[in-house]
């Protein structure tokens with residue numbers, strides 16, 4: 001197939017641990033392709049808590065989750081990883097030569113000597129509201145994540161949902177939007193009490209309307225551009241809210257998904273691995289980070305980093321079967337030139 005890519009190591013998941021695996025493989029001269037179902041890098045750190053500090057990363061007394069991701073991306077960059085974002089890995093199979101072939105939902109195929117599964121709790125996906133034709137607006141007028149606040153300046157925004165994300169983004173975007181409607185099917189919000197108070201105070205102004213209890217009922221627009229969002233009350237009475245953008249915040253769902261069907265030994269939605277190498281029950285397939293389990297496993301980013309290092313060392317002879325490894329510390333060998341500028 002024309003979109004077949006060949007590499008040393010295919011990494012499933014661009015969370016913190018998948019990113020560090022690129023570095024560890026890179027130091028051992030192995031190139032990586034990385035696939036993630038989300039269209040941003042960073043796994044849970046970027047998707048769930050970008051602006052929360054983390055206190056247990058060695059050497060960083062305090063680091064924001066998104067900053068950690070930015071640093072890991074920078075650390076991996078000299079090894080020129082190829083990212084395939086916004087696509088779930090749906091199939092994994094072995095060829096007669098013993099190499100592995102990964103297939104994504106978008107039809108990308110990756111041929112690799114070894115695979116590192118750094119898939120966290122499985123593929124993340126937003127919980128989509130069941131609105132006819134919503135796919136036509138996704139990425140243009142409908143967004144499940146806010147990446148850049150600035151993109152929403154001067155816009156008429158409908159925010160749907162009643163949790164922290166809906167409330168926090170309503171408060172934040174009210175500073176630059178033209179108008180915000182917050183649609184929630186219950187009269188009460190589930191968020192920090194202080195934030196809920198601020199939301200109600202803001203609703204006394206022209207800037208923000210609380211549309212409660214209502215739920216999403218339909219979309220109006222064309223060519224990917226919304227003009228209005230239809231909502232209905234509990235009796236089914238509809239009205240249309242003029243809007244340029246819809247932000248549904250109904251949470252992210254996590255699903256081990258296709259990984260469960262690859263014949264690997266599992267333990268309660270986790271992949272069991274050999275603790276010394278992070279190898280799974282299939283030769284050449286490794287699992288690291290939150291998805292990997294062994295006796296004494298700690299579900300922390302720092303243990304994932306160590307697992308990534310062990311996996312990389314175990315993979316090296318699969319990529320270079322005839323070459324003994326003269327291993328040195330990163331301080332001895334340095335990283336490629338591009339990293340040092």
Ligand code: FAD
Nearest residue numbers: 013015017036037043044089119120122123124289290301
């Ligand atoms: P993840 O970050 O889960 O990334 C996995 C990625 O794989 C996801 O992006 C997913 O979309 C992708 N993926 C899965 N399946 C597929 C597939 N089939 N195809 C394509 N892509 C796929 N840990 C700490 O050490 N310290 C903390 O202070 C801390 N605080 C936390 C606070 C919160 C609120 C939360 C939710 C977690 C916290 N954690 C903390 C835990 C930490 O975030 C996780 O341990 C870490 O994210 C695991 O990294 P990972 O790379 O293994 O997986």
